[in-house]
Amino acid sequence: MIFDKPSSVDLLAAISHFLDTKIKPEVPAHLAFKIRIVENVLNIVIREIEKGDELSNEVINQLQGLIAADAPTIEALALLIKDEKIDLEDQDLKDLLVTLSKNKIAVDNPNYSTFKKLIK
Amino acid sequence: MTEELSKALQNKLLEVNIEGKILNLVPLTGGASKEIWRFEVQTNHETKEYILRKGSGIEGPLAIKTSDEALLQQEVRKIKAPVPEIVAVSSLEEALGDSYIMKFVEGESIPRKVLRDAEFKDALPLLAFQCGEAIAKIHEVDVSKLDYLQEKTPIDQLNDLYATYESFNQPSPVFEYTYLWLKDQDFGDTQSSLVHGDFRLGNIIVSKLGLESIIDWELAHIGNPLQDLGWICGNSWRFGQNEKVVGGFGDLEDLLKGYNSISQFKVNEHLVRTWQVFGTFRWGVICLIQASAHLNGSVNSVEKAAIGRRVSETELDIADLLFLGGK
Numbered sequence: 001m002i003f004d005k006p007s008s009v010d011l012l013a014a015i016s017h018f019l020d021t022k023i024k025p026e027v028p029a030h031l032a033f034k035i036r037i038v039e040n041v042l043n044i045v046i047r048e049i050e051k052g053d054e055l056s057n058e059v060i061n062q063l064q065g066l067i068a069a070d071a072p073t074i075e076a077l078a079l080l081i082k083d084e085k086i087d088l089e090d091q092d093l094k095d096l097l098v099t100l101s102k103n104k105i106a107v108d109n110p111n112y113s114t115f116k117k118l119i120k
Numbered sequence: 121m122t123e124e125l126s127k128a129l130q131n132k133l134l135e136v137n138i139e140g141k142i143l144n145l146v147p148l149t150g151g152a153s154k155e156i157w158r159f160e161v162q163t164n165h166e167t168k169e170y171i172l173r174k175g176s177g178i179e180g181p182l183a184i185k186t187s188d189e190a191l192l193q194q195e196v197r198k199i200k201a202p203v204p205e206i207v208a209v210s211s212l213e214e215a216l217g218d219s220y221i222m223k224f225v226e227g228e229s230i231p232r233k234v235l236r237d238a239e240f241k242d243a244l245p246l247l248a249f250q251c252g253e254a255i256a257k258i259h260e261v262d263v264s265k266l267d268y269l270q271e272k273t274p275i276d277q278l279n280d281l282y283a284t285y286e287s288f289n290q291p292s293p294v295f296e297y298t299y300l301w302l303k304d305q306d307f308g309d310t311q312s313s314l315v316h317g318d319f320r321l322g323n324i325i326v327s328k329l330g331l332e333s334i335i336d337w338e339l340a341h342i343g344n345p346l347q348d349l350g351w352i353c354g355n356s357w358r359f360g361q362n363e364k365v366v367g368g369f370g371d372l373e374d375l376l377k378g379y380n381s382i383s384q385f386k387v388n389e390h391l392v393r394t395w396q397v398f399g400t401f402r403w404g405v406i407c408l409i410q411a412s413a414h415l416n417g418s419v420n421s422v423e424k425a426a427i428g429r430r431v432s433e434t435e436l437d438i439a440d441l442l443f444l445g446g447k
Binding site: 034037038040041056062074075077078079081082084088094095096097098101102104105108109112113114115116117118 | 162185273291292293294295296297300301353358360361362423425426429430433435437438439440442443444446
């Protein structure tokens with residue numbers, strides 16, 4: 001990347017901090033609630049930039065062991081399941097669906113109770 | 121705007137012989153699609169609190185008309201199940217629009233307050249049994265009087281959800297798996313019953329004595345009643361209290377004790393678990409529907425955009441239930 005600091009993550013984090021400390025205390029409750037949603041969205045983007053590649057690669061690597069294709073995709077797996085062209089009782093398939101779900105939530109909402117329970 | 125609404129309320133209440141001044145009319149944060157207002161009526165000898173619930177008059181793919189919600193609650197009240205008392209109903213053509221007025225019920229509906237506030241500490245252990253009892257009564261309402269409600273078998277519902285998911289062109293291996301899994305399950309050979317459709321913490325009013333009222337009937341329909349039991353157990357409605365299967369406050373055993381004390385059809389934990397998977401899939405598809413309104417440009421809403429990233433919560437919950445022994 002040719003860009004100067006602050007990085008995209010730094011910039012988003014600065015907006016998030018600004019909303020939290022300067023705006024949220026000044027607005028009525030129903031808007032403060034929406035600011036919280038905005039902050040959540042910013043944090044999703046931050047986590048996706050920081051960890052998205054790694055989390056996706058882990059799933060794709062696991063997928064390579066499971067389905068025969070040069071460049072296996074989530075869409076291809078969905079189709080195989082839909083057409084029942086993959087053994088639904090295969091433990092590797094089940095493991096992959098767990099990894100996929102965990103890695104998605106690790107970006108979307110790492111505070112989600114089921115995720116916290118599973119990584120304990 | 122409030123003045124106009126005030127006038128319309130006053131006229132509507134006159135029709136049912138409540139004559140008084142409308143005071144303290146304030147909007148409450150309600151569902152995304154409904155307006156909810158709280159107000160007082162001052163008559164010669166007393167002041168009473170009421171709630172106005174007002175919809176757009178448009179039936180959604182899942183939601184019923186607000187005025188039908190009122191009719192339904194009047195039927196439910198006849199069999200002495202806990203619902204608010206409806207005072208007046210207005211149709212879309214009237215000044216008040218598609219809406220109804222009900223008596224205010226003292227208590228709390230905000231999930232995190234119910235779960236955390238000291239006031240409800242003694243109520244929480246009673247709540248699962250009470251919820252089971254109340255929803256079992258509701259499931260015994262005579263459905264022949266509810267001809268404005270759609271009837272759907274579990275398989276119809278499942279196929280509708282799947283078709284909706286498919287229409288968004290975002291293939292999910294977990295949802296494909298879930299659909300196949302669910303198609304194979306036994307949903308319980310029950311009678312066709314009134315189903316609340318969104319029976320969970322957030323849509324019940326709780327006082328320090330326990331369950332006071334069941335509200336928010338917009339997803340009501342006729343079908344297999346056990347889905348209400350699976351829905352209230354979904355992890356999405358435990359608000360962080362993962363270990364308390366029923367709504368984040370109670371145990372499944374107590375919910376079923378309450379339910380089976382009333383219901384002719386005796387329910388076991390296995391059936392509830394099947395419906396819990398169904399409900400979690402359903403909530404995932406509802407999240408997709410919400411997000412699609414933002415994605416297709418019909419609204420620009422950060423809330424609706426954000427809910428698209430909650431689909432993964434339901435995928436993880438289903439993976440946990442199907443593969444990891446989750447409750």
